[in-house]
Structures are given as C-alpha cells and as structure tokens.
Amino acid sequence: MSEARSNQHLLSVENLRVEFPTRRGTLVAVDRISFHIDEGEVLGVVGESGAGKSLTGAAIIGLLEPPGRVAEGNIVFDGERIDDIGYEKMRRLRGNQIAMIFQDPLTSLNPLFTVGRQLTETIRTHVSIDERKARVRAIELLNEVGIPAADRRVDQYPHEFSGGMRQRVVIALALAVNPRLIIADEPTTALDVSIQAQIITLLKRLCREHGTSVMLITHDMGVIAETADRVAVMYAGRIVEIGPVGDVIKRASHPYTRGLMNSIPVIRQDIEQLVQIDGSMPRLTDIPPGCAFNPRCPKVFETCRTERPELVDVGATKAACWLYDYARRPGAGSTT
Amino acid sequence: MLAYIVRRLLQSILVLIAVGFIAFSLFNFVGDPINNMVGVEATDAERDAARKRLGLDDPFPVQFARFAANAVQGNFGQSYRLSIPVETAIAERLPATLELVFVAAVMALAIGVPLGVYTGLHRDGAISRMLLTASLIGISLPTFLIGILLILVFSVWLGWLPSFGRGATVDLWGWETNLASWEGFKSIILPAVTLCLFQLTLLMRLVRAEMLEVLRADYIKFARARGLTNRAIHFGHALKNTLVPVITITGLQIGSLIAFAIITETVFQWPGMGLLFLQAIQFVDIPVMAAYLCLVAFIFVVINLVVDLLYYVIDPRLRLDRPGQVF
Numbered sequence A: 001m002s003e004a005r006s007n008q009h010l011l012s013v014e015n016l017r018v019e020f021p022t023r024r025g026t027l028v029a030v031d032r033i034s035f036h037i038d039e040g041e042v043l044g045v046v047g048e049s050g051a052g053k054s055l056t057g058a059a060i061i062g063l064l065e066p067p068g069r070v071a072e073g074n075i076v077f078d079g080e081r082i083d084d085i086g087y088e089k090m091r092r093l094r095g096n097q098i099a100m101i102f103q104d105p106l107t108s109l110n111p112l113f114t115v116g117r118q119l120t121e122t123i124r125t126h127v128s129i130d131e132r133k134a135r136v137r138a139i140e141l142l143n144e145v146g147i148p149a150a151d152r153r154v155d156q157y158p159h160e161f162s163g164g165m166r167q168r169v170v171i172a173l174a175l176a177v178n179p180r181l182i183i184a185d186e187p188t189t190a191l192d193v194s195i196q197a198q199i200i201t202l203l204k205r206l207c208r209e210h211g212t213s214v215m216l217i218t219h220d221m222g223v224i225a226e227t228a229d230r231v232a233v234m235y236a237g238r239i240v241e242i243g244p245v246g247d248v249i250k251r252a253s254h255p256y257t258r259g260l261m262n263s264i265p266v267i268r269q270d271i272e273q274l275v276q277i278d279g280s281m282p283r284l285t286d287i288p289p290g291c292a293f294n295p296r297c298p299k300v301f302e303t304c305r306t307e308r309p310e311l312v313d314v315g316a317t318k319a320a321c322w323l324y325d326y327a328r329r330p331g332a333g334s335t336t
Numbered sequence B: 001m002l003a004y005i006v007r008r009l010l011q012s013i014l015v016l017i018a019v020g021f022i023a024f025s026l027f028n029f030v031g032d033p034i035n036n037m038v039g040v041e042a043t044d045a046e047r048d049a050a051r052k053r054l055g056l057d058d059p060f061p062v063q064f065a066r067f068a069a070n071a072v073q074g075n076f077g078q079s080y081r082l083s084i085p086v087e088t089a090i091a092e093r094l095p096a097t098l099e100l101v102f103v104a105a106v107m108a109l110a111i112g113v114p115l116g117v118y119t120g121l122h123r124d125g126a127i128s129r130m131l132l133t134a135s136l137i138g139i140s141l142p143t144f145l146i147g148i149l150l151i152l153v154f155s156v157w158l159g160w161l162p163s164f165g166r167g168a169t170v171d172l173w174g175w176e177t178n179l180a181s182w183e184g185f186k187s188i189i190l191p192a193v194t195l196c197l198f199q200l201t202l203l204m205r206l207v208r209a210e211m212l213e214v215l216r217a218d219y220i221k222f223a224r225a226r227g228l229t230n231r232a233i234h235f236g237h238a239l240k241n242t243l244v245p246v247i248t249i250t251g252l253q254i255g256s257l258i259a260f261a262i263i264t265e266t267v268f269q270w271p272g273m274g275l276l277f278l279q280a281i282q283f284v285d286i287p288v289m290a291a292y293l294c295l296v297a298f299i300f301v302v303i304n305l306v307v308d309l310l311y312y313v314i315d316p317r318l319r320l321d322r323p324g325q326v327f
C-alpha cells in the first residue's frame, strides 16, 4: 500500500454525509459528496451561504460541533481513513498534517497570549524541541508571512496587530508545523478589500513553496480563478459540479454553475456575493426531491423533480445534472 | 496606566471620606454621645464641661476633621460598652474574622472554580446536573439555616467538630490563629463552610457560564484545529479567559463575606468583628460601630484596587493607554 502512495490522492472524500439530529427529524447538511485533493493542489470550493462548505471542512479536520456528525461515507488522508480514528489520533493530525483557517479569522487568536506563545505552543505540541528553538522558529515563521520586525513583534499581543497582520499570524500558525493540507475557510472575508489580495497571494505563495495542498472555500470567483487548480461548486449540501478551474469558469455545464458565473461582475474588485440566480437556496428542512436546484432551474424537466442526479463526466468537468444523462434528458438535440 | 491608578486611588479616597462622614454622623444622630459618657445624674454644667473637653461644641467641619485625623491613625476613641480603646477591641477581634473570611474565600475558590470548570466541560453529564441542582440549594438556603444544619449534623449527631467558638488557638507573634494546629482548624471548619457555601456556588455557576461562553469562541476552535491537547485548551486558553470576571466577582464577594460573617459569627459565636459589631449595635456603642464601618470600607477599597491591578496582569488589552475602552 505504501508504494502506491505516490500516485494516490492526498485527500479523498467519498460519499460524505453530515447530519444534525434535531427534534423535528434529521437535517442533512452535507449530502453524499465525493471529491479528492492531490498533493500540492488547490481545490476551490464555492457556493451560496449555507451550501455546506464550512461543514465539509470541519468534517475533514474532525471538528464538527455536536450534534453534527459524519453519518455516512469516509475520509481518507494519505492512504488512511481519518473519519473514525478517535479523538487523540485525530488531534495529532490536526495542525500537524491538516490545518484549518476559519471563517472570520480576526478572532482566531487568543487575546490573552502573545503571538509568540501561541506559535511556540503549536510547534511544541507537534515537534519535540525546547522553548528557545521553538521561539527561533516562531520568529522565522513571522518573517516568512511578512511581518516586519518579527523578533520584536513575537512578544506582542494580538490586539497590537492590524487585521491584515493578524491574518498573517493566523497563516503562520496554520503553517507552523508544515501541514500537508490547509483548509482555508473564507480566509479574507473579514479583511479590508485592499488587503484581501495580499493575503491570498501570500497564502498561495507559501503553499506553493511548501507543496501544501489547499482547500480554499470562498465566495470570490475572482480568487478562485487566480488561485485554484480545480473547483467544486456546492449547492444545498451537494457538489453539483467539479472540475478544472478554467473549464468550470468558462464552460460551466451545470445550470447552477452557469448562473453563478453570469453573476460575476466584469470588474473584479467589486465582487460581493454571488447570488444572482432567481430565488434562493432551499433551507435544509425543505430540500426538494430529485435535483435540489430544480425549483430555480431554467432547464428543469420531469426527471429532475423525482430523481437525484449523480455526478457524471461532462467534457473536462463532472456535473450532477440530468441534462447530461443522454438516456434521460427530454427529447434529442442540444440543450446547451 | 499610571494615570488610571492615580485616578482610582483618588476615587478610593473619596469613598473613604464619604463612609467616614457617615460613620461620624452616627455620633450626632444616634443619640447624644454625652449621655453615654457622663452618668445620668450629671448636672447640665458637668455636661457642658464634658462637651467642651471633648470638643463637641466646635463647629461641625472642625469636629469631622478631628474625627478623620484620628481615624486615619486608627484612633476611634473609647468603646462605651467595653471601656477600652476601640482599636484594642477591634485588634482583638480582627484576626478571627480575617481568618474566617480567608479560609472561606480559599474554600470557595479552591472548590468553586474546579467545579465550575468541570460542569462547564461536561455540561450534559449526570454529575454536572447533580452539582447544578445542589448549587441551587446553596444559593437559596439562608446562611443561618445552613449553619444550624451543619451544627446539627457535624456537632450534635456526629460529634466530629466543635459547634461554637474559636476553640484552641495558637498565638503567633501576637496574632491568635486557628490555622496553626489541627485542633484550632477543626473549630474554623464549620463556620468557614457555612460562610463560603453561597460564594462557592456562585463562583461555580459563574465559572461554568464563562467556560461555556469561552469554549464557543473562535480562538478555542482555532486552538483545536492546531491540534493542541484538551488540557492546554481547557486550562490554558479557556480558563484564563474566564479569569477576569472570576476575579471581579471574587473581589466583590470578599466584601460580602465580611458582611455575611456577621451572621455566621453569631450562629457560631465566633469572636470576630461581626459579633463585636452586633453587640455594639445592641448597646449603641457608636465608636465601635463607626470604626467597624470605616474598617470594612477600607477593606473594600483595598480589594477593589487589588482587583483592578490584577486585571492589568491578566488582560494585556487593558494595558493600553486608555483603559476602559476595551469593555
């Protein structure tokens, strides 16, 4: 098995299903999704608010908050299943092999500890070195993420840093032990627009230098276009389309993806949210049967309302849409 | 920061002056002090002479200034009831109360904080639920009832612990202490438990609520994502963030421990300041009452200052130039 490692995916998620048991029945927030990320690859994940992006990330790193749980499927990292390995084993992977940067990272730092202490603590959790060496490494890391006068600032507290600088510290913390995968959940949304590009560039550069894979969750299609190798589009807890970034952006197959792409403003700087398709995503309590997108889809037909489409190859990408099942689509001839 | 401390010091002095004023007013509004000094048979001339001798015919501000000057030197005059200087009476009683309050505060912290952490971490566990229910009892039962119940169980039924008084104390350089021997310590257990129960449950519930709050914070989530151990997360990151409110409440509660000590000392006939104060009230022993008020106010003010300083030690955000802006 270990010889086979070189040509297997770094992370592969199969049929992942995340549920929230509630008094009024079970909510399925992530519904049987499958994807993989290769070594050194950047996978963009896009989708409207509530599509299940953050939960997917949390499930991978094993930090779903109860009662949320992985109900089905498996997550394989570096050839080993990690969704059922128990708290302590998973803890050793976290920060060490898989790191995560959360949405709204400005509050990710403990206000009562110096950034240096938070860095050395992370390093020493995973690597057995003494405090002095850890501190040297901490200063190195701060340098690496572009914090000026790192040897002085290492002893400062988070409130003494600006938003952009704090985000750099967060990146330093995530990269502290050289993880192989970083899950970055909207790493820049909390920041000033003027700083967002810098932070993304930094993250991209560091991950390329270290060969770190990235799962980049964002609303910003511009960032995806510039940063990702492949992109997954999520809708109502499902992946509706996944493929190489150029194909998804320029030749989207799924009607929802196409709608998303149309909603990108021409001038990149003022991208806000991407919701410009009529209607809104269904709540978890009333996801329609069949294709979850069917109430909003301009191409909807009979089958869509009863049967759920699975991902099928459509050119370079995969899409979950009955339009691409040539046996099931209505009539003949091209619909695209 | 220095400016802040200076400002707090000035505020404290104002508070002390205000309390001093109230204490001083006692002399003038609660009966005529001369009545207490001279016999009932004294003639008017004798009364006037006494009044003059004591400076009681001076203008009000002069009298207050004299009172304050004496008070600052710890001089509150003679106790009407005991006919000894008030300072002496208080100095005799102060160690008993301070020890009682100290032991109660240590118990409340040493038990309340860990229980709070525990119930915060295992919020749905059976033990947590039990503790929470039990804590409701601790909060709602009146102190004297708890005291009497404890006496009933541990002194009357079981006969393990003495039911009243300080018992065997040891004289350490003029300070009578219960803490130097097991025999002495046995006497302080019941009163201290009685006194601390309310604060203990309060602290436990406070720490629990704060823990639940802090554990939801983003920096805790990020700490987990970095793979830190539960120990580091719970006791390093989370607990430290609950400390500011805990210290505030503890500081305030030490004040109410002193206040509640009056009841506890009565129940257990503990020869402390509270008991002295109650007896002083019965006998309208105004110098003792005044001295007690001033002393308690002084202790409050000192505790508040210490609490403020601890904030600075714990929370770096307060070490900015403009304190108070963070909250």
Ligand SMILES: Nc1ncnc2c1ncn2[C@@H]1O[C@H](COP(=O)(O)OP(=O)(O)OP(=O)(O)O)[C@@H](O)[C@H]1O
Binding pocket: A020, A027, A029, A047, A048, A049, A050, A051, A052, A053, A054, A055, A056, A065, A066, A067, A068, A103, A284
């Ligand atoms: N604790 C919970 N209980 C019930 N439902 C939850 C819980 N946490 C999340 N959800 C639901 O799961 C769905 C997916 O949430 P998730 O946070 O993954 O969305 P997202 O794609 O990251 O959205 P955003 O872009 O707003 O971050 C949402 O509909 C949300 O309401």
Ligand code: SF4
Binding pocket: A254, A255, A256, A291, A292, A293, A294, A295, A297, A298, A299, A300, A301, A304, A309, A320, A321, A322, A323
């Ligand atoms: S399956 Fe049907 S409803 Fe769903 S996207 Fe395709 S055409 Fe639209």
Ligand SMILES: [Mg+2]
Binding pocket: A053, A054, A055, A103, A185
């Ligand atoms: Mg999210």
